[in-house]
Amino acid sequence: MGENRFPSPFELPTPEGAEGWEELYPYSVLFSEGRRDYEDQQFWFMDSMHWGWAMSPWDADHLMYAIASLSQYNSRHYLVPPANGIDFRVHLGYPYFSPVGIADEAEIGARVPQFMERAGHYFANWDSLYDNWLEKVKANIAELESVDFSPLPEVEPLEIVTSGRGVGTGWDLQAEYHRFQDLAQKIWQYHFEFLNLGYAAYLDFFGFCKQAFPSIPDLAIAKMVAGIEVDLFRPNEELKNLAQKAIDLGVADAFANPDDVDKVHAVLESDAGREWLAAWDEISQPWFNFSSGTGFYYYDKTWLQDRSTPYGFIADYIAKLQAGEDISRPIEEIRAERDRIVEEYSELLASDEDREAFAGKLGLARTVFPYVENHNFYIEHWSMSTFWKKSRELGEMLVKEGFFTQADDVYFVRREEMDNLLFDLYSAWAVGASPAGPHYWPNKVTKRRAIVEALQKSRPPKALGPPPAVVTEPFTIMLWGITTDSIDMWLNPDEGGAITGMAASPGVAEGPARVVFNADDIGDVRDGEILVAPITAPSWAPVFSKIKATVTDIGGLMSHAAIVCREYGVPAVTGTGQATTSIATGDMIRVDGNTGKVTKL
Structure with missing residues (x-):
């Protein structure tokens, strides 16, 4: 491995206790020998902003739904001129993204009029389309609420027979599961219908x-x-x-x-x-x-x-x-x-x-x-x-039904495996015999839980592969705060311990740091402290009335942390890459939201 690149995904060792982790995720999102020539030459960054912890199979589905939808709107709906989608992999339980830009000036030029026509329609009719969006999202939530996972009955209700319906509750249960997953994917299609345009207009x-x-x-x-x-x-x-x-x-x-x-x-x-x-x-x-x-x-x-x-x-x-x-x-x-x-x-x-x-x-x-x-x-x-x-x-x-020992076991089954599980349940019920699942799933889930716990304890690198010559993809810059400069800082951290990031919200503040890794610790934040976190969640907004400033590891000018700090008048530096590893709770620090510098006092 050269000094000027991040590790290869093919070189990283599996953490102890996580052997066999690959079976938790579909083959299509794993790094593989078949695509190695491509994968080893790409730059991949970890999206710790949204998925900062190792994912269960059920968690990972939403990563796949989300990034495929984001990409589809860039590349197929609006034809954003310089950017196609964002390629994604799950490695050692964590998400890695690789922006797919367009280098050919002629292709970019050809996409401009199409983008203007398609995006222009939304910009010209924004309010009515947005009202329509809100109705669609609320209808999707209502449909999700209506999904019925009732146990199968001992005997089919008489009206199912007398109505001549021709299908029974065993079929209904499987159909409900398919409807459930379709609605889940729809959440993400709707999510990116407007979001990419919001960034495009700002850019x-x-x-x-x-x-x-x-x-x-x-x-x-x-x-x-x-x-x-x-x-x-x-x-x-x-x-x-x-x-x-x-x-x-x-x-x-x-x-x-x-x-x-x-x-x-x-x-x-x-x-x-x-x-x-x-x-x-x-x-x-x-x-x-x-x-x-x-x-x-x-x-x-x-x-x-x-x-x-x-x-x-x-x-x-x-x-x-x-x-x-x-x-x-x-x-x-x-x-x-x-x-x-x-x-x-x-x-x-x-x-x-x-x-x-x-x-x-x-x-x-x-x-x-x-x-x-x-x-x-x-x-x-x-x-x-x-x-x-x-x-x-x-x-x-x-x-x-005896398939699981606790309700949370559901999150350790892949979505296509759940199809097989429900057919096992249905067919045994139909036959009047025992399903295989109760002898198969409890052990498998226990093993998978242990794998995710082992992956949680390890922190794979924040990036893989060779750094890009230049970063152009709008989401990568605006949302994640990943620029050519920040990548260089990851590869060559300042030996003197200087912490720099994006000047995300104006003002200067000094005070004791409070390092917060997740929501469980947010109650520890005291008046007058400076919040230091990998990223902030929207529901942490009430702490902005207590803190003097915010510093995050990841996030660009349009990350939630940056926007909320500007709206609450709190100085912020985002996308430092190393704040939570360089600063400890109690350290006295100075945050300059005008220049993007964080100094230990």
Whole structure:
């Protein structure tokens, strides 16, 4: 292996205890000898932003659905001129992506008019198409809710016979499973219908600014589309309202021990307490279908499933409100700063024609921008939490049938294997004999659980293969924050321990670091600390009222962490590649969100 490249996927050793890990995933997503000539020459980066932990087979399905859908909209629907899809593999349980760019200028040129026509239709009809999108997504969620994984009956109901239907409940169960998986894939088709266009419009505006104002900082461009109202912030705003309601109703003391949900509810056994709980219930659908993690793992809990997390946030807000603090988002200041920057740069343009082009591109970027955050609530959180809930119902039914020992075993079966499992269940039921599954699956699931645990303990490299000469794919830069510079930093880390990343949200802050790897640790964050994490989840928004700044390992200017920090007025540096390994909880650090530098003091 040369010094100027990352390891080859074919060289990495299997962690102890994870032997046979390949059987957890379909053949098509593994590195293989048949494609080795291609795979060994490609640059692959690990997407720890969305899938930062080793995946179960059921988790990995969504990686495949998502990235195939992302790619399809780039390459086949809109024909984004410089970019096709993103190739993907699962290696040692982790996701690796390789952007497929287009180098041929003639091909790029030929795609431009097609892109303008197709994307242009969406841009011209954005609001009505978006309203339609919302209806489709909500209908898909309702369909998911309607999936029925009831156990097979002892005897078919009489009406199935007398209606002349011709198929029975054994067929229904298998058909429901197919419908379930089709709806799951549809989630991701809908996800990327708009998202790629949101990035494309922003990138078009970004490119215009870079050309018109060669020295403009990336952050100044990002600030011009800040100050937005989005549905993704609604769950957090509702927690603030519930905190105020607890004070108004005189039940604020109930949240003294928010981790003990039963204790909170015991104190709320009064008329005022019941009124507060009714207010919670009223707002909880849909807004608290909000995952404490990314929403991509079966074990991520929602605020509805585990109230201790939102109750902890409510307790924090109650304390701030009682101390007379303002807990509202500083949206007016952000908008004033936004308007000031727009005016300043607009005046630098040479002609009215240029100013008109600038205003048009900025207007489009602002129109489409809320979607970049909104889809997160409707897809990653509401849709996905419904998917996981239904998966558990399938698991619970298979526990009753003796195939599994616990409902979560369902996540360790591949989706095509589940087809065979359900046919085994059905055919034995039809025959009146014993299925093979109860003697086959419990041992296999136990073994697979142990493999995933062994993979969890290992951290494979953040990239594989030779670095690309130049990174052009828009998602890779905007979302993941992977640029030619950041890759160079991974290959040649600063020996002096200097940490640099993207200047993602303005301002400078100093304070003690709090390193948080997952949602379980978010309750440890104290007022005045600086959050250091691989990436932040949307449901962590309430901690932004406590912290002084944020630093992440991965993420670009359009990552959720960057957007939310700008919207909450918190300085941020994203895409450092090494913050969580270089900084420890308690270290005093200085974060400069204007320059992208993080310094240990």
